[in-house]
Amino acid sequence: MRESDVIVIGGGLAGLMAAATAARQGKKVTLLTKGAGTLTVGSGVIDVLGYVNATAVISPYQSITALSADHPYTIMGRETVEQGLESFLAICREEGYPFTGSLHQNIWLPTVAGTLKPSCLAPESMNPLGMECAAKVVVVGFQGLKDFYPRLVVKGLKHSAPYRSNYHIVGIDLQLTGGRDVTFLDIARRLDTAEGRGSLVKCLSAHVGSGDWVLLPPVLGTEPDYNIWKQLEQELGCRLVELVAPPPAVTGSRLHKLFVRHLRRLGVNIVENAFVRSADCSKHHCRAVISQGLGREREYFADAFILATGGFLGGGIIAEPGRVYEPIMGLPVETYAAWKMWSKHDLFACTGQMFGRTGIRVNRQLNPIDSRGEIVLQNVYLAGKMLAGYDYCLEKSGNGVAVVSGYQAAIMALAGVKGC
Structure with a gap:
């Protein structure tokens, strides 16, 4: 049946990391x-831990010890955090898109x-190390x-x-408007x-010289490699750095392509x-999950299951008037506060919002465990934003928890798989 x-x-990212690890x-x-x-x-980019108690973190490795007992990093342990990130870095190296940085x-x-x-951790094309010594920095805008x-x-x-x-601004027209806004x-x-x-080099070459630094949005190609970045640096004779951008960015798409490949x-x-709509579970064990599409259902059987369906935004946890629930396996959700205390008047409160945890x-x-600390399903493992005890927006820890918990969930799942 399996x-x-x-x-x-x-x-x-949590699901991709879990699948890759297994x-x-x-x-x-x-x-x-x-x-x-x-x-x-x-x-x-992989934000492991950017802030603790509204204070910027210098070393995530050191600051993990200051986190609460129910934080995913605390539960998994600092050694596991390090191992998970090393595994991520190894995957990126093997696929020809190495990341820079350290825990x-x-x-x-x-x-x-x-x-x-x-x-x-960040792609090498985003590394600003050395820019503090630059005599001239050119910021590139696109028409x-x-x-x-x-x-x-x-x-x-x-x-x-x-x-x-010393900053300069250069505007470039790549003839892309076509009557609509241009995107990254x-x-x-x-x-x-x-x-x-060729158009970019022609436009920039009159404004940059050897040793200059060039900042531009994350637009150096769609593929998870550094071929375009290296070619442009060589032809222009200067250093190019892609800036971090909010969604929709291109750099996340590159990482997704890397993992799928x-x-x-x-x-x-x-x-x-x-x-996936439901699961066949009994006696603290999951036998199968059931998906629905195009008017038919299908069951998927396995020895172990890793649930990485996200938090509120991903639909892994759903909030309705009077209740919060996990829709596939009916796992208990820790809400940390009564409904009236879920949010604060100050949207950007330095202590965060309770719904974030x-x-x-x-x-x-x-x-998954219940309020008494007892295991709900013995062959089910969780990863990513559905984990309780951390506020990824406040801490800047979302992708870090995704990578490490995806890694750990797979390691633990394999320990329980028959024949391992």
Whole structure:
């Protein structure tokens, strides 16, 4: 009856990491996903821990010890955090898109808003190391590009230590308007072509010289590699840095492509448009999950199941008047506060919003547990934003928890798979 050793439900970063980890151990893995997830439009950087108690974190490795007992990092342990990130870095290296950074020190990444974002791991094309010594920094704007303002970038970075450089703004027209706003993706697709890259070099070469730094939005191609970045740096003789951008960005799409390519190479069965509606569970054990689509149902059987369906935004947890619930397996949800205390008048309160910590409690093995600490389903493991005890918006820890919990969920699931 068993079709897979492990079934992963959810196609976000947590689910992709879980599927990759299990498949890299030689197990038969099926990934059920109803869509591409928010990773495809995200920043593509791995924020492990940016803030604790509204204070910027220098070393995530050191600051993990200051987190609450119910935080996912505390539950999994600092050693597991390190192992999970090392596994992520190994996957990126193998696929030809290595990331830079370390758990021991955050990188302050410049953004399209002119702010600095603390992050742990980032694509090499986003690394600003050395820019503090630049004699000249050129910020590139593109004609018709929506929601990118070079003057805003310059204004912010001029007042942000250590990047108080001599800034210049250059506007470039790649002839992309076509009667509508231009997006980051439009420019990235244009730079995928030799003609587009040639136009960029021609426009920029009159404004930059050897040793200059060039800041531009995340548009250096759509593929998870550094070919375009390296080619442009070589032809222009200067350093190019992609700025971190809010959704919809291109860098998250590159990371999604990387993982999908990696999973297919490992032989993972990726089932798209799989709307998992329910599960066959009894006696603390899950036998199968049931998906529905095109008027028919299908059961998927496995020894272990990893649930990585997201939080409120992803539909992994649903809030309705008077109740909050997990829709597939009926797992208990920890809400932390009464309904009236869920949100505060100050949207950006430094202590965060209580609904941000809402999720499902787990043990160290990432099994779901109830209010008494007892395991609800012994062969089910959770990962990502559905975990209780952390506020990824406040902490800047979303992708970090996704990577590490996806890794740990797979390791724990494999320990319970027959024959392991």
